[in-house]
Amino acid sequence: MTTDAAVMAGVRLLDTAGEPGAGLRYAVAEPEAALEAIAAADVRGRGGANFPAALKWRAALRERGPRVVIGNGGEHEPGSQKDAVLLRRHPELVIEGLLAAGTILGAGKTILLLDGRLAPLAERLREIADGFGPAHLGLPAPEIVIGPEEYLVGEETALIEVLERKPAKPRFRPPLPVVKGYLGYPTVVQNIETLANCAWVLRRIAEDPAAAPAVDTFLWTVWGPQREAVVGESPIGTTIGAVLQAAGVEAWKGVTLGGFSGGAVSAAESDLALEPARLAEHGLSLGCGSFRVIDPGACAGALAQEVMEFFLAASCGQCVPCKAGLGDAARVLAGRRGRKVSDLTDMLDMFSELEGRGVCRLPDGGIVTTRALHRRFGDDIQAHAERRCGCGREVG
Template sequence: MSTTTPAFEGAAIEPGVLPRLLPARPLRTIAGHVEHYGPVPQRTDALILEIERSGLKGHGGAGFPTGVKMQAVAQRRGSSVVVANGTEGEPASAKDKTLLSIAPHLVLDGAVLAGTAVGAREVVVCVDRAFPQIAEIVAAAIDERAARAVDPLPIRMEQAPHRYIAGEESALVAWLNGGDAKPGFVPPRPFEKGVGGRPTLVQNVETLAHVALIARFGAAWFRSLGTKADPGSALVTCTGGFARTGVSEIPLGISMPALFRATGTEISQVQAVLIGGYFGTWLPPDALDSVRLGSASLRTQDASFGCGVLFALPKDRCGLAESAHVTRWLADQNAGQCGPCVNGLDAIARAMAALVKGDRKGDAARHLDRWIDMVKGRGACKLPDGTARFVESSVRVFADEIRRHKRNGPCSACSAAPLFPLPRVGGWR
């Protein structure tokens, strides 16, 4: 496979053009899928190299380079397993469900191609059991491929528990192995010892859909959108106070003003935007003018792209009360395994609730920093770190609200919280 010539001549998608992952109509049959994207590539001998050249990073939250992960699994001895993570437990995110409902075969292509490249013996697609309509679409796509003998590897689907923590890769692997969906104390990591004790490549379903396109059209095609540091496109879920909410595909590196224009929203209409979902960072309006949606630019604001959630906080909402609600939700997601997470996150959530009430004695404000420091890096998974990061940005961006609540008690907007909705599957593009 070359970096300059598309692997598949007659590419349906021109370089530099969107959409890539979200076609105008759902493509749920093999025929419609192949007509739009071209045949499923058969050769995967140079795929890992091509993925490395593409600069593809994971879309499940951590943004880890996909080629490096694939290489690590390919280098292990014995056959491996690919897990396509479509559980999407982040409440504000709808991109994976949308992708699976519109282009299920793209995800399956990517999973099988990645599997063949890393020497896998099977592919397991995990979806959230609370969304049977998505499971139905994925199951039908798998059945059609099996009936037509499309793939060199068997694919099965599993419906994971509807819990945030179940989407964490070691929790998912533990559950697939018959245990509870709780994160494991590492090592071994799934890439060393995962499903059935085999090296396991866990990738987000969006990441795998990009793999399917890079296998068809090559790394240079992938890089024809995005920036050098953040190549390609990404699915985002715009929710909260955007004039148009839903899932869309953007070129990575797009400026926030351009994204706001695409959603028909004025930056002046919002108080702040939470970038990256519940593990994310609030950005105030003055930061939005200059920031771009890519890891390089977001890093300058101590933010990251995460799973592509953008939550706009309207002017008439209380950012402190909304943040306290999210903090409580995050604290309640703990898997009951690590003391600092179980007790520390609960204490942090109580402190946030106390700040909303006014924290007259100043106890909450006094202890919050210490509790945040206490939980960082102290869990088997990133729930404590993600929560700490979210709370730190909340108290930074809503410092004025904290002072106002201290002076006057809860504001009139507090009772309207929470706003954070579960976006519907589908959406604008």
């Protein structure tokens, strides 16, 4: 559980100022200039993929309206708490971002999907939305929906399915949601932090049209089985060691990135800059900024097993990488034979065949993180699979 006391002072977004509503009014008055400002500030997706928001919005604008904008408040990536903190700390900023996106995109509908854990915030968010006077500004009032507490609901097409009252099962692409999404309308889905960043940029521009705001920080959550989650904010490019230090982590053996989806590094890499291009060179990604600490002495093999079992349990099972691959990998990591693979070497070969072949990217997260853990902590993983590690985790 994250408490407000554990939240670090932010350097930009968490300590945001600016006049509530100023960014929205700017978007209503100057939608094209507002879109330009969001592009120039390099607002990127904070739900995991780091995709430029303005590019997605322009793609949706090429489609015939009406369009739909959805705020993704799923936040199911293991450990992540930053969206919840943002919604508690700056709810007006998130709602302002959602309404501004709706304005710029000419949306006929805006929806904010919250995970069930955030249901107590729904009433307050509705009041804030009413306070912006959306009808007065010619905007539809946002619909606030409480979704099921399932990992896959965070995946944007599964989320659209859920909003259409169907099970959380990702859709085949194409068509992309920006072409055909919620009820067949062009649909833009953005993460909570992304929407807050849009509002932050527009407030800055509204205050000073000559300002050149840049989204140069990211929110993170540092957590572990034995530690309370800490949420904070750091400049993009801060080293992983500095983030962990800011979170009060004194000693660590390693850390996973992007919850369980972005890979892992060891303490020997503490100088690694958390910058998307730099991370990509190492086959890693920042994802949603959730870092799971591996404490000194902890068994990285047990963690690899936990990661794979997490994805196996979360999968909807409609395609091969999940149906065949995740179960086999989980078995091998637990020291048993899989149906098609019998050891860790086979498992790594299988990963190369399966990566990128799912309807959604759920299995890729498990593959990237397990591969990264194996590269850094291969001895632990081998010892765990052979039950020599003594970690006590139930295997097989």
